[in-house]
Amino acid sequence: MKHLKILVQLFSRLEENGVKYCHWKSNDHVEEGLCGITDLDILVDTSQYSKMQQALAVCGFKRGVPGFSNSLPGVEGYIGLDFESGRLAYVHLHYHIVLGRNRIKEFNLRWNEQILQTRVFNKKLKLYTIDPDTEIMLLLARAATKIRTRDIILQFAGKLYFDSSWEKQYKWLLDHADKEKSIVFCKEFLGDKASKVYAEILKSGVSLKRLRVFKCRILKKIALNGMYGPVMAHLMMWGKEIFGAASYVNRRFLGTKLPIIRKISSSGGAMIVFIGSDGSGKSTQTRRLGELLSWKLDVLHVYLGAGDGSSSLLRWGMKQAQIFLEKHGIFVPQTKIASIDTKKKSLISSKDPVKRGYFYWLAKTCWAIVLSYEKQSKLKRAWRARNRGKVVIVDRYPQTAIEGFNDGPLLGKWLDSNNVIMKLIAKWERIPYCMANDNPPDMVIRLNVSLETALKRDPEMTSDFLKKRSLAVGSFVFPSSTQLVEIDANSSVDNVFIEVCKKVWKVI
DSSP, rough: OOOHHEEEEEEEEHHHHTTOOOEOGGGGGGHHHHHHHSSSEEEEEEGHHHHHHHHHHTTTTTTEEEGGGGGGGTTTEEEEEETTTTOOOOOOOOESSSEETTOOOOOEOOOHHHHHHTEEETTTTTTOOOOHHHHHHHHHHHHHOOHHHHHHHHHHTTTTSOOOOHHHHHHHHHHHHHHHHHHHHHHHOHHHHHHHHHHHHHHHOOOHHHHHHHHHHHHHHGGGGGSSSSSHHHHHHHHHHEEEHHHHHHHHSSSTOOOOOSSEEEEEEEEEEEEETTOOOOHHHHHHHHHHHHTSSSEEEEEEESSSSOOHHHHHHHHHHHHHHHHTTOOHHHHHHOOOOTHHHHHHHHSSSOOSSSHHHHHHHHHHHHHHHHHHHHHHHHHHHHHTEEEEESOOOOOOOTTTTTSSSSSSGGGGOSHHHHHHHHHHHHHHHHHHHHHHOSSSEEEEEHHHHHHHTTTSSSSHHHHHHHHHHHHOOOOOOOEEEETTSEEEEEEEEHHHHHHHHTTT
């Protein structure tokens, strides 16, 4: 896979500006990081902090703000978008080497100068990496300091601690490192006692028992590099464990409904709305954008239409009832009766199945009320998520410019009714639509598509309906505070997605 241009530019600029850095761990798959598949872990000279920040900014990187369970002192995360490929790059920037147990990483080691003095330039990849003799020592030190009581218990239960992911890196480093030099480095960094245990590991192989002994020797040497006392370290660790578990449950099972932050952009969140006629690719683009950004940012995807997207349980039941009624010819949706040509006549019964009696209006009223309540709930959730710093991606958006069509109020005609109840219902139904107008999104992306392309992508729609939809979408006006972006959606999905990414990156 091709290296991301944004990363090629970053390392080229660091070289030009004389910034001392190196990729300090997991160099067995550093090329995957250059392709945007994994993170890049960069150690930098702290005295060149300003130069590093300047290079990241010029190349288009933005700082991510981690949640409580992911925050570490001396460590920052920077996200960049490669406009050529439409892929994200992630730089895990380290101002110090941080070791310790998962989540807490309680030891902050000031080894930058020694490590950067022996860094190696990789001519193939065109970046500096840590010397393999030092990296293998750090790999085993990281593995040792991560050991917890539960790892010992799991080892007895048959779960290997030094598993395949550790083993893969270790074997790769054994092929590239000089063992004798590595032992000398260990003695310099961790002392005589630790280096003797380390030499035994290199000679006899890695085991949990040897790693535990190595950990004891290491901790005695780096005790003054600890950030917490023993009691506070355990409290912090368990606090982060609980927070991390809650964050996982929140993402996996609760649809991010809990106000828990994993990682957000330092710009403070944004709401990005996609509008366009049927066949313009809104659903595809919102889905792909969400998948891209959720790799390193908290993302909330919201569907605010009345179609086949996510819906409340109550409206889902009403949709199933609608499908049943359509199947038995009680009524046909507007999209299928907009124009009657030879191709569409088979969809409509000769007995005019479209009923407009009391049952129809009762069903429509219930649908409008349920839909209005659903929109209110989704809008409030979206605004809260945006205000907490998340990227909110919205498919469709309520509007009041056109009544009864294209995400507009369905009962607008009742506002002029002499019936007090009907008028009150119509006013209540408009609440989320007015809320949406009063609280506009940060960016609106209007996907413009030709009639021919729309019909090709969605052959079930009629040309008259699509024309009406396209004209409606094109007439929507947004306040100056909202960035309105016009994108030609007739091109391939990939080309449109790259254009979308370029625009979205400006507001994240």
